[in-house]
Amino acid sequence: MNQDLLLDLQNLTKRFGRLTAVDDMSFAVTRGEVLGFLGPNGSGKTTTMRMVTGFLPPTSGSASVCGHEVTRDPIEVKRRVGYLPEGAPLYGDMTPAELLDFVARVRGFAGPDKARRMEKAIASLMLEEVAHRPIETLSKGFKRRVGIAQAILHDPEVLILDEPTDGLDPNQKHEVRGLLNELAGDKAIVISTHILEEIEALCTRTIVIARGRLVADETPEALLARSAYNGAVRIRIGAEQMADTVSVLTSAKLRFIDKSALNSRASLVVQFEDGDERDLEAVVANALADGNIGAAEIQRERGRLDDVFRSLTAGS
Ligand SMILES: Nc1ncnc2c1ncn2[C@@H]1O[C@H](COP(=O)(O)OP(=O)(O)OP(=O)(O)O)[C@@H](O)[C@H]1O
Numbered sequence: 001m002n003q004d005l006l007l008d009l010q011n012l013t014k015r016f017g018r019l020t021a022v023d024d025m026s027f028a029v030t031r032g033e034v035l036g037f038l039g040p041n042g043s044g045k046t047t048t049m050r051m052v053t054g055f056l057p058p059t060s061g062s063a064s065v066c067g068h069e070v071t072r073d074p075i076e077v078k079r080r081v082g083y084l085p086e087g088a089p090l091y092g093d094m095t096p097a098e099l100l101d102f103v104a105r106v107r108g109f110a111g112p113d114k115a116r117r118m119e120k121a122i123a124s125l126m127l128e129e130v131a132h133r134p135i136e137t138l139s140k141g142f143k144r145r146v147g148i149a150q151a152i153l154h155d156p157e158v159l160i161l162d163e164p165t166d167g168l169d170p171n172q173k174h175e176v177r178g179l180l181n182e183l184a185g186d187k188a189i190v191i192s193t194h195i196l197e198e199i200e201a202l203c204t205r206t207i208v209i210a211r212g213r214l215v216a217d218e219t220p221e222a223l224l225a226r227s228a229y230n231g232a233v234r235i236r237i238g239a240e241q242m243a244d245t246v247s248v249l250t251s252a253k254l255r256f257i258d259k260s261a262l263n264s265r266a267s268l269v270v271q272f273e274d275g276d277e278r279d280l281e282a283v284v285a286n287a288l289a290d291g292n293i294g295a296a297e298i299q300r301e302r303g304r305l306d307d308v309f310r311s312l313t314a315g316s
């Protein structure tokens with residue numbers, strides 16, 4: 001078996017009655033990859049993650065972790081997977097220290113090894129100040145951090161994290177992303193998220209699903225390149241210059257992707273009609289100069305994931 005193939009889904013399917021929540025999903029994740037798992041609400045992300053981690057039996061198909069098929073070798077799979085479920089951790093009446101101690105013992109750790117692992121998890125997620133308060137009394141962000149701590153306690157090769165930064169403040173989001181970046185090297189990490197900037201900050205690859213089916217599997221850069229905004233130019237002008245600017249850019253045979261005005265400022269995003277090889281920024285600057293439109297700011301756009309996400313999942 002390929003030692004770097006850590007996660008392998010083949011035709012994984014889950015039906016709940018007449019609803020097909022996960023529909024013939026196949027993909028593999030190798031060591032070092034951080035996979036962003038995207039999809040609208042109800043598209044099957046959590047259901048997929050629950051099947052991969054052995055918490056929900058598939059209707060058909062298979063999921064393997066480090067070569068162990070989850071329904072055949074659930075124990076081997078659980079040993080190699082860290083899972084952060086959606087929502088708050090179970091056992092709300094325990095403190096984080098008690099929960100981590102419990103999880104560590106269930107996983108078979110004892111003595112100084114157990115103590116060291118607990119300490120490391122508490123320190124990584126900066127849980128010291130809440131370690132001895134009941135989990136149910138903690139804020140949403142701290143509950144999330146407790147969930148991540150229990151997922152990394154046994155230093156698993158595969159991490160499956162269902163919306164890991166949901167509810168975290170910007171500082172903690174940054175910390176948790178840093179932690180995941182550090183962990184990434186020799187693991188396979190799958191994170192579901194609705195925060196598209198997280199994909200760019202963290203992921204080496206993106207899978208988009210809609211209605212249980214895979215609709216895209218590529219790098220974040222390739223996904224951005226699909227955006228109508230990719231390589232387009234944004235022009236910011238005074239609102240009173242809007243009509244004249246639209247007129248000169250239309251004469252220059254540019255296509256408008258977006259037009260908006262807020263208070264006294266207006267913003268236009270333009271692109272060439274397909275296949276033009278000229279420098280768009282220069283063409284825009286020349287057109288504005290010819291039309292005597294001064295004080296414009298011109299800026300190249302990288303593309304927008306939300307725009308790509310919407311077009312890929314339209315109708316779901
Ligand atoms: N135990 C269940 N019984 C019946 N239907 C279920 C069950 N679990 C999930 N579903 C349905 O399966 C579909 C996929 O749900 P899932 O929770 O996997 O979506 P999701 O992509 O994680 O959504 P979100 O972004 O809101 O977390 C939904 O229509 C959901 O209602």
Ligand SMILES: [Mg+2]
Nearest residue numbers: 045046047086
């Ligand atoms: Mg979910």
